[in-house]
Amino acid sequence: KAGVTQTPRYLIKTRGQQVTLSCSPISGHRSVSWYQQTPGQGLQFLFEYFSETQRNKGNFPGRFSGRQFSNSRSEMNVSTLELGDSALYLCASSLVGGGWSPLHFGNGTRLTVT
Amino acid sequence: QQQVKQSPQSLIVQKGGISIINCAYENTAFDYFPWYQQFPGKGPALLIAIRPDVSEKKEGRFTISFNKSAKQFSLHIMDSQPGDSATYFCAASGGGATNKLIFGTGTLLAVQP
Numbered sequence: 328k329a330g331v332t333q334t335p336r337y338l339i340k341t342r343g344q345q346v347t348l349s350c351s352p353i354s355g356h357r358s359v360s361w362y363q364q365t366p367g368q369g370l371q372f373l374f375e376y377f378s379e380t381q382r383n384k385g386n387f388p389g390r391f392s393g394r395q396f397s398n399s400r401s402e403m404n405v406s407t408l409e410l411g412d413s414a415l416y417l418c419a420s421s422l423v424g425g426g427w428s429p430l431h432f433g434n435g436t437r438l439t440v441t
Numbered sequence: 442q443q444q445v446k447q448s449p450q451s452l453i454v455q456k457g458g459i460s461i462i463n464c465a466y467e468n469t470a471f472d473y474f475p476w477y478q479q480f481p482g483k484g485p486a487l488l489i490a491i492r493p494d495v496s497e498k499k500e501g502r503f504t505i506s507f508n509k510s511a512k513q514f515s516l517h518i519m520d521s522q523p524g525d526s527a528t529y530f531c532a533a534s535g536g537g538a539t540n541k542l543i544f545g546t547g548t549l550l551a552v553q554p
Contacts, residue, residue, distance in 0.1 A: 331484070358540060370485070370530065370544040383539040417484050421540055427473050427492070428540050432484030 328353060331433035333418050339439045345406040348436045352399050352420030358382075359401040360430060361393060364415040373416075376401055408440045443468060445533050447545025454552050460518040462548045464531035467512065471533040475542070476505065476516050479528045488529075489516075521552045 332351040340346050352359050361373040372385040376395035393403040399420070405412055415435040421428040446465045454460045464474075472493055477485035491498045491505040491514065498505045504517040518525055531545040 360540065369546050372541050375539060375541060383541050429475070429487050429490065430540060430542065432486065434482065434484045
């Protein structure tokens, strides 16, 4: 079974631009979550989608948004990029929702904002 | 109350030794405690997880010890190998309808040959 696939692997953007990151979950997984990983703040929860509905959202500004499609694939968008948005963005999928459902992470998209 | 505190920040262990990483939490609503292993350039990979109704869970060389009254849990890596050198994260979740994880700050483990 293929794992979680994130594209692109690397992105370089300029302040003020917007960016869209893509995530394909493991086949059959219906829940997709996004996390931001930085050296200073560690791994922080962005949002979680289940059956195309956002079920939970972390403490990030409204510039961060996401969506999930009917095939469970997900995208996240960051508008008006700031230097502090430079991070590794990780997508994780799970078979079903629920706190005991193991999360399987992709290898992330490394976003650099200049 | 949503934090998970992890220590030490870094750890050096000799090959064959025992690596121990500790985590503590405050929120008594947490009921799922996984450990993740992350290699450079890769995403975190689930290593082992425990629920608070058991005090210990073992999978191969990896053991989670859980102390519900102290609100602490730890990862023990027996017979540590150079291939175990990675960053380890503890995490906690409140269960229910969401699988949002609160992560610890990570421990960089180096196993010397």
